[in-house]
Amino acid sequence: MNIHRALAEVQDLKEHLGEEFRGRVAYNFTDTPEVRFEGFQFPPGWKNTRGSRHGRVLFELPESYPDHPPHVYVDGEMRFEGGRPAAMAPARQDGDSKWVPLSVFPSERNWDPEANSLTTAVTQLMEVLQAPDREIPIESDAERTNDTDEHAEPSEANDDRTDESSEGSEQ
Template identity: 35%
Template structure:
């Protein structure tokens, strides 16, 4: 993991959200992320687990386990998968959305924008396609 880049990207996210950055744990948590309409609660945390190979490989994304969308649970919300030793989170499977992570141009800031689109259209197989959400 390129720690300088991750730190700078977390700092940039800090211009919009309170951010908890842990270089030792390779974790970035956005505090008070404003989830799109339909999510309950509307404000919560968004967690990125950075792989050792970051930025070459895309971070894993987690939302608080109590999150629900219009009372249901979209297929991309994997309640049974959480970070090792921390069952307060559920994985959001953005990888299924054909995100096409490009380490040369994609950042945690762009991932946050991608997450907003994904969460706004949580039942879509490709929320990034024109006409989704």
């Protein structure tokens, strides 16, 4: 994994999320190649078992990142309109947490390591979450920068969680 690029992309991602994102972005690439989002606001139609639209998201960066896209997981308690959409695969256990893989990049051909980044992955995640049973075309970061009004961004409300600042470790 290209750690320097991943660290730079996390910083770009935090800027992209801006102040509207009231959750927490956590990473520590020396221990695990992951970026975790706590308090991620899911679009309408999504709720967890407690009735909140806020949940956790995990990006697992493969050893070959950025040549291959991140694997995206959502909290196993999240449901879309009461059920699991086809984009969600069977759950996996991670300690006390249950994560469900979410098909954000239908194939590796949908990922261009020269044009895509973690910001692309979050934008694509939001597109898939808004219509989880529909295939969404993927834009490069450059294309998205030229046309930002069409893309929803995560989180504005802070209804059932504490406000936490972003954190990370660059050890």
